[in-house]
Amino acid sequence: MVELETALLAVAAAFVAFAVVALYRVYVGPTTHDRVIAVNVAGTNTVIAIALVAAAFQESTFLDIALVYALLNFLLSIAFSKFSVERGGVL
Amino acid sequence: MTPTEWGIVALAAAGAFFGGVAAVGLVRFPDVYTRSHAASKSDTLGAVLAVAAAAFALQSGLSTAKSVFLLLFMFVTNPTAAHAVARAARDQGIEAWTVDEGDDR
Numbered sequence: 001m002v003e004l005e006t007a008l009l010a011v012a013a014a015f016v017a018f019a020v021v022a023l024y025r026v027y028v029g030p031t032t033h034d035r036v037i038a039v040n041v042a043g044t045n046t047v048i049a050i051a052l053v054a055a056a057f058q059e060s061t062f063l064d065i066a067l068v069y070a071l072l073n074f075l076l077s078i079a080f081s082k083f084s085v086e087r088g089g090v091l
Numbered sequence: 092m093t094p095t096e097w098g099i100v101a102l103a104a105a106g107a108f109f110g111g112v113a114a115v116g117l118v119r120f121p122d123v124y125t126r127s128h129a130a131s132k133s134d135t136l137g138a139v140l141a142v143a144a145a146a147f148a149l150q151s152g153l154s155t156a157k158s159v160f161l162l163l164f165m166f167v168t169n170p171t172a173a174h175a176v177a178r179a180a181r182d183q184g185i186e187a188w189t190v191d192e193g194d195d196r
Contacts, residue, residue, distance in 0.1 A: 004096045008148060011103040011141065018114040025117050025126070033123045033180040040172055041117055041130045045110060047165065048141045051158060052103065055145035063157040070165055077172035081179035 005056045012052035019045035036080050043073035099144045106141030109133050122188035123180045131173030138165045 022045070025038035047070045054062035092100075116129025139162055146158040 004092060004099065004148065007100045008103060008144070011107045011144075014107045015110055015141070018110045021114040022117055031123055031180065031185060033176050033183075033185065034126060036176050037123070037127050037130050037173065038117060040169075040176070041113060041134050044134055044138055044165065044169060047161070048106070048110070048138050051142050051145040051161060054154070055148035055158075058150055058154075060149075060151060060154040060157065063154060063161065067157070067161055067164070070161060070168070074168040074172055077176055081172075081175035085179050085182045 008052050008056040012049040012056070015045040015049045015052070019049075032080075032084070036077060040073060040077050043069065043076070047073065095147070099147045102140050102144035102147065106137045106139075106144060109137030109140065113137060123185055124177055124187050127173045127177045127180075131170045135166065135169040138162075138169065 019042040022038045022042040026035050026042070029035045029038060047066050050062055050066040050069065054060070054066065110133075113129055113133035116133060117126055120126045120129055142158055142162040142165065146155050146162065149155050149158060
């Protein structure tokens with residue numbers, strides 16, 4: 001019988017593996033937009049992994065780190081899409 | 092394990108499945124727009140399922156509130172970011188992929 005902690009940590013490890021798969025697209029991606037989308041996916045998977053580790057160890061402070069990481073991840077995409085286009089406004 | 096714990100494990104496993112779908116789509120799809128489609132929708136669903144599993148697994152009320160806030164935040168910002176990047180790609184004149192003769196993908 002599996003423990004709940006072990007299952008949550010296994011799912012977190014799976015998300016880390018998917019983030020590594022996304023780094024392949026960061027390496028080969030023909031345009032910069034491909035790379036930014038792949039970095040965004042890797043960051044999202046990192047946030048999920050931090051949340052699952054927080055749930056496995058019952059650590060409330062890890063969730064604050066996950067929230068700040070999600071904010072930075074969003075800011076990366078918005079800043080890139082805003083400043084890569086000449087006319088400025090994207091959203 | 093109790094039935095609640097089985098439910099948590101089922102939610103987390105479904106989240107891992109959709110995260111894997113997003114990773115496969117990100118590697119296999121042919122251009123920016125299709126990749127952004129895979130990344131935004133599948134990965135958002137996987138994130139929501141996995142963070143919901145974390146919210147149910149956390150014991151204290153403050154932790155659950157924090158993870159529900161994280162879930163709602165990712166549910167809003169992830170598609171917004173993908174939309175912004177795809178629109179920037181469109182404004183820079185990146186062509187969408189189309190089927191042409193002799194391409195058997």
